[in-house]
Amino acid sequence: MAxxxxxxxxxxxPVPLPVRSLKKPxxxxxxxxxxxxxxxxxxxxxxxxxxxxxxxPHYLPTWNPEQKYPPLEPFEHYEHGKDADTSYPDLLxxxxxxxxxxxxxxxxxxxxxxxxxxxxxxxxxxxxVAERKVVAFRxxxxxxxxxxxALKFGEYFGRHHIxxxxxxxxxxxxxxxxxxxAGDEGAEKFFESRTSSVAWHSDVSxxxxxxxxxxLYNLDIPETGGDTLxxxxxxxxxxxxxxxQERLHGLKATHSGIEQVNASMARDGIKRRxxxxxxxxxxxxxxxxxxxxxxxxPQFTRDIVGLKKEESDAILKFLYDHIAYGxxxxxxxxxxxxxxxxxxxxxxxHSALVDWKNKQRRHLARITPQAERPYExxx
Numbered sequence: 001m002a003x004x005x006x007x008x009x010x011x012x013x014p015v016p017l018p019v020r021s022l023k024k025p026x027x028x029x030x031x032x033x034x035x036x037x038x039x040x041x042x043x044x045x046x047x048x049x050x051x052x053x054x055x056x057p058h059y060l061p062t063w064n065p066e067q068k069y070p071p072l073e074p075f076e077h078y079e080h081g082k083d084a085d086t087s088y089p090d091l092l093x094x095x096x097x098x099x100x101x102x103x104x105x106x107x108x109x110x111x112x113x114x115x116x117x118x119x120x121x122x123x124x125x126x127x128x129v130a131e132r133k134v135v136a137f138r139x140x141x142x143x144x145x146x147x148x149x150a151l152k153f154g155e156y157f158g159r160h161h162i163x164x165x166x167x168x169x170x171x172x173x174x175x176x177x178x179x180x181x182a183g184d185e186g187a188e189k190f191f192e193s194r195t196s197s198v199a200w201h202s203d204v205s206x207x208x209x210x211x212x213x214x215x216l217y218n219l220d221i222p223e224t225g226g227d228t229l230x231x232x233x234x235x236x237x238x239x240x241x242x243x244x245q246e247r248l249h250g251l252k253a254t255h256s257g258i259e260q261v262n263a264s265m266a267r268d269g270i271k272r273r274x275x276x277x278x279x280x281x282x283x284x285x286x287x288x289x290x291x292x293x294x295x296x297x298p299q300f301t302r303d304i305v306g307l308k309k310e311e312s313d314a315i316l317k318f319l320y321d322h323i324a325y326g327x328x329x330x331x332x333x334x335x336x337x338x339x340x341x342x343x344x345x346x347x348x349x350h351s352a353l354v355d356w357k358n359k360q361r362r363h364l365a366r367i368t369p370q371a372e373r374p375y376e377x378x379x
Contacts (some may be wrong), residue, residue, distance in 0.1 A: 051182030069272050086126075088123075107128075114140055115141065119156070126213050129213055133348045134331055135342050153367075154215055190354045200299070200351050204300075216228075220336045221362055224356065226362045228332075230350045237283060250303040251306075252280060279305055282304070284346060
């Protein structure tokens with residue numbers, strides 16, 4: 001009998017895969033607002049190695065979980081831009097300097113003090129901003145005013161919006177703060193989960209009456225970086241073919257605040273009000289100029305009412321890409337000390353840029369008057 005063949009098999013123990021530590025996410029979708037856990041209050045108040053203390057400590061953000069508000073009630077908004085003298089004698093007197101950033105959107109103004117405007121000047125401000133979409137006023141005293149005075153100025157343009165999740169100065173929940181402290185590594189960590197910081201949106205478009213004329217003023221800014229991009233959604237609408245414009249008229253889209261609140265709660269933030277979902281026309285009309293603008297944005301818009309998901313997604317993606325790629329109807333605002341940027345949230349979108357890597361502080365305050373419920377006029 002032939003000897004049987006014996007096969008020896010050598011088993012090699014599997015090489016263990018490297019163990020990756022699980023980290024708490026540093027980014028939640030497109031929402032860039034930071035929570036209380038990101039604030040090094042002692043360093044902001046007293047400074048730290050290589051960084052000075054905050055210039056405006058009374059504007060440092062607070063997140064008070066005791067602040068609870070009922071649902072927003074409808075109110076009758078009056079659009080002061082309809083009353084404006086469009087030669088702008090009270091807003092742009094002789095001696096002021098007006099420089100357009102692009103032909104269709106964006107203007108820089110010097111030699112005008114917003115806090116000193118008469119009511120006629122404020123009417124003209126609302127109309128001028130609606131026309132130019134975004135205006136940067138330089139050498140302003142807004143940051144040095146008592147917060148109550150800044151709010152009094154803003155309330156001329158509509159009821160103050162209280163943001164459901166953002167940080168606000170102690171005792172002034174009407175002020176929405178944009179804050180990254182000195183030494184904060186958030187700008188670098190942001191790109192651990194994103195390839196770009198661009199996130200186009202119109203502020204809190206999920207509200208039944210979203211903002212109109214809006215104010216953002218800087219308190220502390222990096223030496224370079226942290227600019228804000230703006231898109232002209234009137235021009236974006238007008239670039240579409242008449243046939244496509246007609247197809248959009250009559251359509252509504254849902255805008256949701258649920259995801260923003262969820263993102264806040266996931267990082268131990270606050271919820272001042274229960275989130276809401278509202279429907280708005282995809283094409284809205286400005287009450288002062290009569291211009292039509294696209295009113296959808298990837299941060300808050302969820303779907304088109306009455307369409308199936310695939311149909312809705314296809315149209316919305318086209319519109320989002322159309323606005324995002326439209327560099328010839330964009331403007332880029334560079335911040336400098338004493339700047340107040342005023343824009344019309346009804347006819348623009350914007351995106352902050354998280355592009356500075358020197359760990360310098362970026363600290364701004366926004367006053368956000370609400371306007372009318374979006375509506376459309378016949379095609």
